[in-house]
Amino acid sequence: MKKLLSVVLAGAMAMSLAACGGSSTATTTAAAAAAETTAAAAAAAAPAASGDVIELNLAHTLDAEHPVHLGSVYFADKLAELSGGTMHVTVYPNSGLGDEDEVAEIQSYSDSITFSLPSGCVLQNYTGAAYAFDFYFQFDNYDQVWKFYDGEYGDYVKKDLEGTGLVVLNYWDNGFRNLTTSNKEVRTPADLQGMKIRVMNAETHLAAWNALGAAATPIAYAEVYSALQQGVVDGEENPYFNIYGSRFQEVQKYVYNDRHVHDVSPFIVSQKAWDSFTDEQKGWIEEASWEGAKYMREKAVELEDEVLKKLQDAGMTYVELTPEEIEQFKAAVADVPAQFKDRMGDEAFAKYEECIAAVH
Numbered sequence: 304m305k306k307l308l309s310v311v312l313a314g315a316m317a318m319s320l321a322a323c324g325g326s327s328t329a330t331t332t333a334a335a336a337a338a339e340t341t342a343a344a345a346a347a348a349a350p351a352a353s354g355d356v357i358e359l360n361l362a363h364t365l366d367a368e369h370p371v372h373l374g375s376v377y378f379a380d381k382l383a384e385l386s387g388g389t390m391h392v393t394v395y396p397n398s399g400l401g402d403e404d405e406v407a408e409i410q411s412y413s414d415s416i417t418f419s420l421p422s423g424c425v426l427q428n429y430t431g432a433a434y435a436f437d438f439y440f441q442f443d444n445y446d447q448v449w450k451f452y453d454g455e456y457g458d459y460v461k462k463d464l465e466g467t468g469l470v471v472l473n474y475w476d477n478g479f480r481n482l483t484t485s486n487k488e489v490r491t492p493a494d495l496q497g498m499k500i501r502v503m504n505a506e507t508h509l510a511a512w513n514a515l516g517a518a519a520t521p522i523a524y525a526e527v528y529s530a531l532q533q534g535v536v537d538g539e540e541n542p543y544f545n546i547y548g549s550r551f552q553e554v555q556k557y558v559y560n561d562r563h564v565h566d567v568s569p570f571i572v573s574q575k576a577w578d579s580f581t582d583e584q585k586g587w588i589e590e591a592s593w594e595g596a597k598y599m600r601e602k603a604v605e606l607e608d609e610v611l612k613k614l615q616d617a618g619m620t621y622v623e624l625t626p627e628e629i630e631q632f633k634a635a636v637a638d639v640p641a642q643f644k645d646r647m648g649d650e651a652f653a654k655y656e657e658c659i660a661a662v663h
Contacts, residue, residue, distance in 0.1 A: 370603040468574045478603055495512075
């Protein structure tokens, strides 16, 4: 049954990529990356008889050069190794199985998608505690990030997801998000007045950019390039990896170092799939996903400066904001977390305040 499902999903991926209307390069990359991952895991799975191999899959929306994808391939290979070739993961990048919200929804009631690595804001649909993932300027560095997510608050979110159909094993890194703009250099919130900035369709992001004075404009990720190209919006915000992987450097002039929010990527398992695994298999998955998390976190830090240089080499102007300028942005969004206290609930908000204070 699971082998048949793998074939069906492979077909779905091909149709999804065709329907996205993306470039032929992106389609080829996605297909090649999936094939490469399949081949690698299949090779590792060789000791097991074909009838004994459990076919699994992992979906994410990023390109094949992104650290999340590199970590996903690492996870697939590690799980094949730990399981003696009895667990085979095919990785689908570039939204090959749907966008982040669609994938999480499918996982919440079905095991047709086993694993996913979305942006943390996706979990806001399942637990109010996840609103805290996207409060701006709450982390100064990666030490603070991982103390928060690998510590008490990350565990609190995992527990709060019980009964939603989703299981979070650990947290991966999608990077710090940074602003890009088309024709106007921004150094203070006053410079953002009236500018249309594309943001994710998440209430926390909309509230933050509106507080900064911009006209926050949610647009589906697949449509961002054309929106920037046609001047529908004046800028967008993403981690450097995403900016480069989506070729926004072709339609944006300025890139910044504001690092306004860290974009965590929870490693999600379908509860239905999780419940079907033996304790031994769960142990393999937990170990492999944690090894993948550590691997990709290192890669993300290692490659961030390299990707920023590629953006500059492609013609973007790097605007390095001073600490004093960044403080103005921090002050403008300082009251945003309190706007979400009711949605988080008193307990979750108190836990957030306790845990964020502890990492500083």
